[in-house]
Amino acid sequence: MRVPSLTLAAAGAALIAPALPAPATAVPPAERVAARDENAVREGSATRGGGVAGVARGEGAARDRDTAPSRGADRAGGPGRAGNAARDERTRRAEAAVTAARLLARAGRCTRVSRGRYRTDAGRPATIPVCGTRDAVFWKADLDIDCDGRPTARCNRRTDPVFAPATAVVGSDGRRLNAETLPYIVVPAPSRRWDHRASGVRGGSVAAVVYGDRVRYAVVGDTGPRDLIGEASYATARALGIRPDPRSGGVSSGVTYIVFRNSRITAVENRAAAAAEGERLARRFLSRR
Numbered sequence: 001m002r003v004p005s006l007t008l009a010a011a012g013a014a015l016i017a018p019a020l021p022a023p024a025t026a027v028p029p030a031e032r033v034a035a036r037d038e039n040a041v042r043e044g045s046a047t048r049g050g051g052v053a054g055v056a057r058g059e060g061a062a063r064d065r066d067t068a069p070s071r072g073a074d075r076a077g078g079p080g081r082a083g084n085a086a087r088d089e090r091t092r093r094a095e096a097a098v099t100a101a102r103l104l105a106r107a108g109r110c111t112r113v114s115r116g117r118y119r120t121d122a123g124r125p126a127t128i129p130v131c132g133t134r135d136a137v138f139w140k141a142d143l144d145i146d147c148d149g150r151p152t153a154r155c156n157r158r159t160d161p162v163f164a165p166a167t168a169v170v171g172s173d174g175r176r177l178n179a180e181t182l183p184y185i186v187v188p189a190p191s192r193r194w195d196h197r198a199s200g201v202r203g204g205s206v207a208a209v210v211y212g213d214r215v216r217y218a219v220v221g222d223t224g225p226r227d228l229i230g231e232a233s234y235a236t237a238r239a240l241g242i243r244p245d246p247r248s249g250g251v252s253s254g255v256t257y258i259v260f261r262n263s264r265i266t267a268v269e270n271r272a273a274a275a276a277e278g279e280r281l282a283r284r285f286l287s288r289r
């Protein structure tokens with residue numbers, strides 16, 4: 001059950017140089033010819049053109065051919081340096097990828113930062129704690145649809161019985177947020193149970209919202225009742241594949257909200273900026289233990 005939202009108090013290679021070849025050893029002309037002829041007997045032909053290059057390589061070059069793979073061998077017989085580098089890069093990217101499963105695993109253990117627990121809806125038992133790490137606070141709850149803010153075709157007094165033409169946070173242009181197009185989440189108003197400001201959360205803070213196998217980024221855009229938790233904008237629900245209708249949409253459980261401490265998008269209406277910053281902060285959240 002959604003109730004009208006309240007007002008937020010404080011918005012707000014180094015490159016590795018290739019090894020140079022060793023200089024060729026100077027050989028007197030007479031010895032050069034003798035060496036070339038001797039080499040030709042042993043190997044059939046010192047080089048395609050003979051001369052100094054054949055003497056400089058000599059038997060050492062033959063040994064090198066026996067022990068070191070050539071560039072062609074790298075291409076034909078195995079991955080070689082380039083192949084290994086590509087494989088390592090793919091592995092690195094896979095390990096660094098931000099996925100729903102990795103975020104849920106990271107948020108699987110709760111170190112509680114709230115003094116008490118929250119209800120998902122009025123009349124329900126208070127079972128939801130706010131948990132935290134040094135990088136983020138998070139909770140697992142339902143998702144009620146918030147359509148508050150600028151009136152649009154899908155968010156207005158006709159479509160939403162508890163619609164309010166205001167949000168606790170405003171855009172950089174001074175206008176109220178657009179719930180239909182902007183992914184934002186709602187945090188409980190400050191109370192003795194939990195004051196989000198003490199956890200580095202404020203208007204414009206960046207959040208990752210996880211549902212099923214989807215991860216979407218949003219900003220903190222509104223506040224709700226002091227004892228309820230689990231609400232996000234029409235656009236957030238739609239991005240997560242949740243029915244966004246303010247009357248009959250939402251889900252009763254299974255949504256994880258991860259808000260990154262001391263983060264902020266100045267132009268809260270800038271979705272691209274929030275997504276880019278959210279991705280960066282989510283990688284940091286996953287990399288720390």
